[in-house]
Amino acid sequence: MKLAVTGKGGVGKTTFSAILMRTFSQQGKHVLAIDADPDANLAAALGIADADKITPIAEMKDLIFERTEAKPGTVGGFFKLNPKVDDLPDSLSVKFENIKMMRLGGVKKGGAGCICPESTLLKALITHIVLVRDEVVVMDMEAGIEHLGRATAQAVDKLIVVVEPGRRSIETAGHIRKLASEIHLNHILVVGNKIRGKKDEKFLKENLPDFQFLGFLPYDDALIEADLEGISPFDMNSGSKQIVKEMIVRL
Numbered sequence: 001m002k003l004a005v006t007g008k009g010g011v012g013k014t015t016f017s018a019i020l021m022r023t024f025s026q027q028g029k030h031v032l033a034i035d036a037d038p039d040a041n042l043a044a045a046l047g048i049a050d051a052d053k054i055t056p057i058a059e060m061k062d063l064i065f066e067r068t069e070a071k072p073g074t075v076g077g078f079f080k081l082n083p084k085v086d087d088l089p090d091s092l093s094v095k096f097e098n099i100k101m102m103r104l105g106g107v108k109k110g111g112a113g114c115i116c117p118e119s120t121l122l123k124a125l126i127t128h129i130v131l132v133r134d135e136v137v138v139m140d141m142e143a144g145i146e147h148l149g150r151a152t153a154q155a156v157d158k159l160i161v162v163v164e165p166g167r168r169s170i171e172t173a174g175h176i177r178k179l180a181s182e183i184h185l186n187h188i189l190v191v192g193n194k195i196r197g198k199k200d201e202k203f204l205k206e207n208l209p210d211f212q213f214l215g216f217l218p219y220d221d222a223l224i225e226a227d228l229e230g231i232s233p234f235d236m237n238s239g240s241k242q243i244v245k246e247m248i249v250r251l
Contacts, residue, residue, distance in 0.1 A: 007162035018045035038106030047232030056105020
């Protein structure tokens with residue numbers, strides 16, 4: 001199963017991704033966890049020690065030069081468009097339980113459409129992970145789908161958009177669906193997060209009438225405390241874990 005998780009910053013996307021990944025792992029699945037959001041720290045949310053010391057692949061200049069034959073930070077010029085990446089998920093991932101986690105990092109120059117060595121390596125890596133790997137793959141994306149190309153997107157089983165009761169979150173969901181439709185990624189599900197009651201559920205359903213909901217996670221002080229204390233949300237006593245288990249059955 002190949003899943004991509006996205007949503008507006010602050011909606012709890014990484015918290016949801018971490019609980020999803022840890023639940024798959026607990027069920028005996030081998031999980032390839034991809035942190036594709038430069039502003040998130042999936043490793044900490046998973047409970048990996050020294051998470052802040054993990055170097056993003058986009059910042060591994062020697063590796064990028066070795067694989068693309070071009071210096072990172074350069075735009076244009078000649079470099080390999082199909083660099084070797086099949087060994088990277090095993091050699092560069094951090095192991096935790098049944099999870100192998102990779103932190104992609106961001107490409108700082110040239111925007112999302114950057115034709116540069118870093119971007120080329122990351123896109124080749126994502127393509128390999130989605131099309132070739134046989135693990136459960138869960139990608140924690142930024143509020144968009146910049147790392148997904150047309151071929152990759154069609155191999156993603158579900159794009160999960162995490163939303164919270166709020167206008168900006170709803171607008172972001174609409175924007176993400178528009179971007180997804182442009183690369184024919186139409187298998188979209190919504191997870192409502194930080195839900196305080198039936199009123200919040202109704203608000204989201206009424207404002208996202210054309211979306212299919214995978215489920216709703218309650219507003220939970222325990223998960224906020226986990227974030228403040230640097231503890232994985234999966235290690236907290238939270239009812240959200242059982243709800244995520246039920247979501248996996250539906251997936």
